[in-house]
Amino acid sequence: MITMDTIDIEDKLSQFDEYWSPKVVGELNGQLVKLAKLKGEFVWHHHKEEDELFMVIKGELTIRLKDQTIQLKKGQFFIIPKGVEHLPIAKEECHVMLFEPKSVLNTGNVINEKTVNKLDKL
Amino acid sequence: MITMDTIDIEDKLSQFDEYWSPKVVGELNGQLVKLAKLKGEFVWHHHKEEDELFMVIKGELTIRLKDQTIQLKKGQFFIIPKGVEHLPIAKEECHVMLFEPKSVLNTGNVINEKTVNKLDKL
Numbered sequence: 001m002i003t004m005d006t007i008d009i010e011d012k013l014s015q016f017d018e019y020w021s022p023k024v025v026g027e028l029n030g031q032l033v034k035l036a037k038l039k040g041e042f043v044w045h046h047h048k049e050e051d052e053l054f055m056v057i058k059g060e061l062t063i064r065l066k067d068q069t070i071q072l073k074k075g076q077f078f079i080i081p082k083g084v085e086h087l088p089i090a091k092e093e094c095h096v097m098l099f100e101p102k103s104v105l106n107t108g109n110v111i112n113e114k115t116v117n118k119l120d121k122l
Numbered sequence: 123m124i125t126m127d128t129i130d131i132e133d134k135l136s137q138f139d140e141y142w143s144p145k146v147v148g149e150l151n152g153q154l155v156k157l158a159k160l161k162g163e164f165v166w167h168h169h170k171e172e173d174e175l176f177m178v179i180k181g182e183l184t185i186r187l188k189d190q191t192i193q194l195k196k197g198q199f200f201i202i203p204k205g206v207e208h209l210p211i212a213k214e215e216c217h218v219m220l221f222e223p224k225s226v227l228n229t230g231n232v233i234n235e236k237t238v239n240k241l242d243k244l
Contacts, residue, residue, distance in 0.1 A: 003201075004200075004201070004203065004206075005200075006192060006193075006194060006198055006199075006200050007198060007199050007200070008197060008198050009197045009198065009199070010197055026175065026199065026201055027201075028173035028174070028175055028201045028203075028221070028222075029153065029172060029173050029222070029223050031151065031153060031221075033175070033199075033221075050151060051150035051151050052150070053148065053150055053155070070128060071128075072128060075130060075131045075132055076128055076129060076130045076131065077128075077129050077131070077148065077155075078126075078127075078128050078129065079125075079126070079148055079149075079150050081126065081150075084126075099150065099153070099155070099221060100150075100151070101151050
């Protein structure tokens with residue numbers, strides 16, 4: 001459902017502490033806007049049908065691809081095309097905004113202890 | 123086409139000066155990420171089929187709706203649901219990121235001198 005609220009990114013980020021647990025902060029055209037706090041190494045995965053945008057709000061994010069390594073800092077974003085294997089790594093705590101379809105599962109084709117099946121909305 | 127480039131928002135904003143002329147800086151899942159510089163008053167319009175996200179990167183943006191007025195500052199966003207009449211106003215220069223389907227025309231249901239039919243990509 002589309003809510004007509006002003007969303008303050010920093011305010012939303014202040015409402016949770018967990019790492020690797022994206023929170024939904026907006027929805028439009030079948031896509032979700034999510035915020036997440038990352039620290040450490042995630043898991044290699046891909047999303048079969050969905051492109052995924054990572055935008056760094058705070059800190060730095062490394063995204064390893066099979067053939068290159070992307071380094072993102074605050075104010076930068078990168079779009080991972082569907083089907084592309086990627087491994088997000090945050091050496092220090094990093095805050096990101098994600099844009100992706102509602103259908104995206106955080107661990108993509110992998111189901112493990114990092115999989116979050118039901119996302120909180122803030 | 124999805125390009126696998128790191129996009130630096132400030133760098134992209136430094137590449138143009140025109141107001142009310144959104145530049146495409148990313149594409150995913152049939153949606154576009156755009157950057158725009160706004161100053162002054164736009165035109166009342168709506169998008170029949172598309173929800174539209176405005177995120178403020180610099181400055182402040184007023185969005186008038188028929189029954190309320192939204193004030194957005196840096197780090198805040200607002201989603202205008204499809205069909206909702208809106209009028210963006212920037213008293214001073216304001217920089218925004220937009221997230222919306224490829225099909226969106228900037229002036230929505232209105233065609234006038236502010237209509238941009240073909241968007242530049244940066």
